[in-house]
Amino acid sequence: MTTFLISGGRGLVGKSLSQMLRRQGHKVYKLTRYPKRKGHIQWNPEKQFIDDKYLHEVDVIINLAGANIGERKWSDKRKIELINSRVNSINFLRSSVAKMPNLNYYISASGINCYGYNMHTEKLESDDYGDDFLSKLVQEWEHASNSFQDVCPVAILRIAMVVDKKGGALQKIMKTVRLGLGSPLGSGQQYLPWIHIKDLCRMFVYCIEHKKEGVYNAANGYVSNKEFMRTLSKKMKRPFFFPAIPRSILSLFLGEMSTMLTESLKVSNEKIKNTGFEFFHLNFDSAIAEIVQKES
Numbered sequence: 001m002t003t004f005l006i007s008g009g010r011g012l013v014g015k016s017l018s019q020m021l022r023r024q025g026h027k028v029y030k031l032t033r034y035p036k037r038k039g040h041i042q043w044n045p046e047k048q049f050i051d052d053k054y055l056h057e058v059d060v061i062i063n064l065a066g067a068n069i070g071e072r073k074w075s076d077k078r079k080i081e082l083i084n085s086r087v088n089s090i091n092f093l094r095s096s097v098a099k100m101p102n103l104n105y106y107i108s109a110s111g112i113n114c115y116g117y118n119m120h121t122e123k124l125e126s127d128d129y130g131d132d133f134l135s136k137l138v139q140e141w142e143h144a145s146n147s148f149q150d151v152c153p154v155a156i157l158r159i160a161m162v163v164d165k166k167g168g169a170l171q172k173i174m175k176t177v178r179l180g181l182g183s184p185l186g187s188g189q190q191y192l193p194w195i196h197i198k199d200l201c202r203m204f205v206y207c208i209e210h211k212k213e214g215v216y217n218a219a220n221g222y223v224s225n226k227e228f229m230r231t232l233s234k235k236m237k238r239p240f241f242f243p244a245i246p247r248s249i250l251s252l253f254l255g256e257m258s259t260m261l262t263e264s265l266k267v268s269n270e271k272i273k274n275t276g277f278e279f280f281h282l283n284f285d286s287a288i289a290e291i292v293q294k295e296s
């Protein structure tokens with residue numbers, strides 16, 4: 001049995017991942033600012049506070065903490081929050097490792113939107129960071145995580161849009177499709193990398209079990225926005241002829257955040273596959289079919 005400490009463990013990914021780990025017989029503590037039940041450990045990175053009662057048990061840290069990127073418009077103040085909630089949390093966690101004598105592995109979430117947009121080739125982990133806000137955020141986030149290299153092996157998963165009906169972007173999109181309002185965004189030609197929640201959790205477990213180090217793109221694949229909406233509408237048995245929502249409208253309502261939806265990104269998942277990892281869902285159709293099937 002391994003003892004895990006998951007920062008941000010009460011969020012979308014943390015919920016599924018902790019279930020998977022507990023089913024495998026492991027012990028999971030979740031670091032949260034708002035503890036509600038047994039197994040929750042309170043911390044507040046902003047105030048440099050952590051309840052250290054159980055930290056001596058921790059073997060592995062999984063870092064998922066960070067203010068939600070898609071929750072609201074990126075004002076200058078929000079941009080600072082998005083960065084600080086990640087970088088300062090990791091730095092604070094790093095400063096607490098003396099209380100974790102058994103710590104032997106650290107793995108962190110990061111974002112796939114770190115290469116810039118609109119290139120025709122698939123982005124590899126060895127490619128440079130882009131120049132936009134998210135690329136800079138990811139660079140700082142990953143740099144902070146790499147400070148754990150002095151202590152133990154470090155892995156970083158650059159996560160694509162998580163396909164899960166329990167939350168995140170897909171849940172919001174499904175609400176619009178359910179109303180019969182499914183339509184492409186912008187030109188609809190732009191590619192969007194995605195990962196099914198089950199495959200993401202399997203990838204975390206795989207990296208932990210095999211003590212993988214370094215950065216990995218965490219994406220089953222990528223799909224054009226039009227295909228995304230068409231597939232979802234079809235599986236949900238809802239119409240798909242609503243006119244495309246123009247880029248200018250998205251930009252008006254979402255500001256700079258709209259780039260996540262309107263710009264194109266293709267990524268390679270060969271690096272993790274070459275180590276022997278196999279994705280369960282081989283295409284978007286199968287991933288969405290499973291999600292919609294579970295709904296009905």
Ligand SMILES: NC(=O)c1ccc[n+]([C@@H]2O[C@H](COP(=O)([O-])OP(=O)(O)OC[C@H]3O[C@@H](n4cnc5c(N)ncnc54)[C@H](OP(=O)(O)O)[C@@H]3O)[C@@H](O)[C@H]2O)c1
Pocket residue numbers: 007008009010011012013014031032033034045064065066067068069084085089109110111112159160161162163168169
């Ligand atoms: N879901 C996706 O599609 C996706 C895609 C790419 C990358 N990611 C990244 O993967 C990680 C996990 O994603 P998720 O979807 O599970 O995120 P989530 O549901 O938004 O959960 C993130 C958790 O971070 C904690 N948090 C928020 N603000 C914080 C702050 N200021 N200081 C410390 N902790 C804070 C919260 O925990 P408490 O409120 O309990 O403290 C929250 O439960 C995130 O870093 C996210 O950016 C997610």
